[in-house]
Amino acid sequence: MVDDGFYTSFSEKMKLDEIDIENLKWILEKESSTLSCKYCVKQNLLSWSNITGETQRNINVIAEFDKAEEYIKKNGYTEYHPEGTNYWSSDAPVAVQFYPYHESKINVCSKCGAVFLTYTEYSGHGPQHRIRYIKKNLIVS
Ligand SMILES: [Zn+2]
Numbered sequence: 001m002v003d004d005g006f007y008t009s010f011s012e013k014m015k016l017d018e019i020d021i022e023n024l025k026w027i028l029e030k031e032s033s034t035l036s037c038k039y040c041v042k043q044n045l046l047s048w049s050n051i052t053g054e055t056q057r058n059i060n061v062i063a064e065f066d067k068a069e070e071y072i073k074k075n076g077y078t079e080y081h082p083e084g085t086n087y088w089s090s091d092a093p094v095a096v097q098f099y100p101y102h103e104s105k106i107n108v109c110s111k112c113g114a115v116f117l118t119y120t121e122y123s124g125h126g127p128q129h130r131i132r133y134i135k136k137n138l139i140v141s
Helices: 004-013 021-029 053-058 068-075
Strands: 017-019 059-065 105-109 115-121 128-133
Touching: 017 021, 021 059, 021 105, 021 115, 053 059, 059 068
Parallel strands: 017 059
Antiparallel strands: 059 105, 105 115, 115 128
16 A cells, blocks of 8 residues: 555655656667566556555656646546547557646656556545556557
C-alpha cells in the first residue's frame, strides 16, 4: 500500500521538467532491452494498474508533459481509442493529448530504465495511484 501523504507531498513539492513527445521517445530509447524487471515489475504493468509499494520504491518521477494544462482543458476526460481499444487495453494508444495521459507524470525505473506514466484516478472510491508501462510503438501524437 502506498503511503498517500508521502506520495502527494513528494510529487507536489518537486518542480518537474516539462517534456514533449519527442523527448519522451528519446527517454524510451534508453531502456535496456530486458523483457522483465524484478524491481519495477514492468512485465505486469502493460495496462493501467494500481501502483504497488515495490514498484514505487524503484521508479523516479522525472518530468511531466508540456502543454498538459492546454490538453486537459481541451480534451477533459475524453479518451483516444480509434482502433477499438479501451482504457484497460494493453495495446491502447498512448495519446498524450488525451485522458489520462495528458495529466500523467513520467517515471523511470532506476534499474532497467523502463518508462512509466502515473496519475491519480479520482473517479472511484477514493483516489488511486495508477501506473502504466509505456512502449514506443504505442505512442501517437
Ligand atoms: Zn525496471
